[in-house]
Amino acid sequence: MLKLSLSSKPPRKAHTMKRISVRLAVVVASVALTAAACGSSNSDSDTMPAKESTTSTAPASANKTIVVVASSNPDFSTLVDTVKAAGLVETLSGPGPFTVFAPTNAAFDAIPDDQLKEILADEGALKRILTYHVVPGVVMASDLQPTQMVKTVEGQDLDIKVTNGVATVNGCQIVKTDIEASNGVIHVIDCVLLPPAV
Numbered sequence: 001m002l003k004l005s006l007s008s009k010p011p012r013k014a015h016t017m018k019r020i021s022v023r024l025a026v027v028v029a030s031v032a033l034t035a036a037a038c039g040s041s042n043s044d045s046d047t048m049p050a051k052e053s054t055t056s057t058a059p060a061s062a063n064k065t066i067v068v069v070a071s072s073n074p075d076f077s078t079l080v081d082t083v084k085a086a087g088l089v090e091t092l093s094g095p096g097p098f099t100v101f102a103p104t105n106a107a108f109d110a111i112p113d114d115q116l117k118e119i120l121a122d123e124g125a126l127k128r129i130l131t132y133h134v135v136p137g138v139v140m141a142s143d144l145q146p147t148q149m150v151k152t153v154e155g156q157d158l159d160i161k162v163t164n165g166v167a168t169v170n171g172c173q174i175v176k177t178d179i180e181a182s183n184g185v186i187h188v189i190d191c192v193l194l195p196p197a198v
Contacts, residue, residue, distance in 0.1 A: 065093045066100055066181045075188075078108040085120060086127040092134070096183035099139040101158070101169050103192045111192060128154050132195040138185050141167070141177035156195050169193065 067089055070076040079102055083089055092098065108116065119126055131154040139150065144167055149157040158169050167174040169189055176188035 063182045065183050066096070066098060066186060067093045069179060069181045069186060070100075070102060075104045075106075076102055078105045079103055082108075082120065082126060082130060086123060086130050088127065088130055092183075094183065096136075097138045098153070098184035099135040099137065100184065100186045101133045101135075101172075101174070101189045101193065102186050103133070103172075103189055104175075107172075107189065107191045128195055128197075129192070132156065132158075132193050140185060141174075141187070152195075154195055156197075158193070 064072075067080070067083065070083075071080050083092060092100070111119075119129060132152050134153040135150050135158065136153060144160055144162050146162050148160050150160060151157055159171075161168050167177070169187075170193050172189040172191040172193060174187050175190050179186040179188070
């Protein structure tokens with residue numbers, strides 16, 4: 001009986017030792033995993049400066065002038081071409097600030113070909129038409145009044161109306177507003193504005 005109880009004890013001790021060693025292995029493994037996790041979080045924090053430096057370049061994108069912003073939009077390719085033809089790139093790249101009512105390509109396409117060719121051939125007339133789309137200062141959509149006249153860089157006024165939430169300039173609808181640039185803002189319009197004397 002005594003021998004049996006003694007002989008039965010060692011297996012229990014061995015079994016207990018196995019449990020302890022398994023627990024130790026689990027603890028060691030969890031410590032290793034924790035260390036690995038800490039290591040990976042440290043490596044993440046090491047990459048944080050790279051993210052910050054990327055974020056710090058964001059203000060550089062705010063340095064895009066009206067010309068750069070317009071050039072990056074394929075809907076303004078005709079407008080950009082006319083700005084170049086009129087020699088206004090430098091002006092619209094200057095400090096400003098300016099508010100530009102920018103016609104889309106479709107707006108230019110609506111002008112009869114012969115009339116458009118005639119305008120493009122006359123640099124003086126083209127410059128007057130384009131500067132008629134530009135207002136000194138920054139006029140955001142929230143600044144628009146139900147009825148107002150604003151003087152353009154060309155010298156003549158634009159008639160702006162806001163009715164039932166729809167804004168128009170000389171009857172042309174403003175289809176998109178507040179495209180910001182470093183030297184002003186662009187509002188997209190659906191037709192080309194022609195100064196009265198042209």
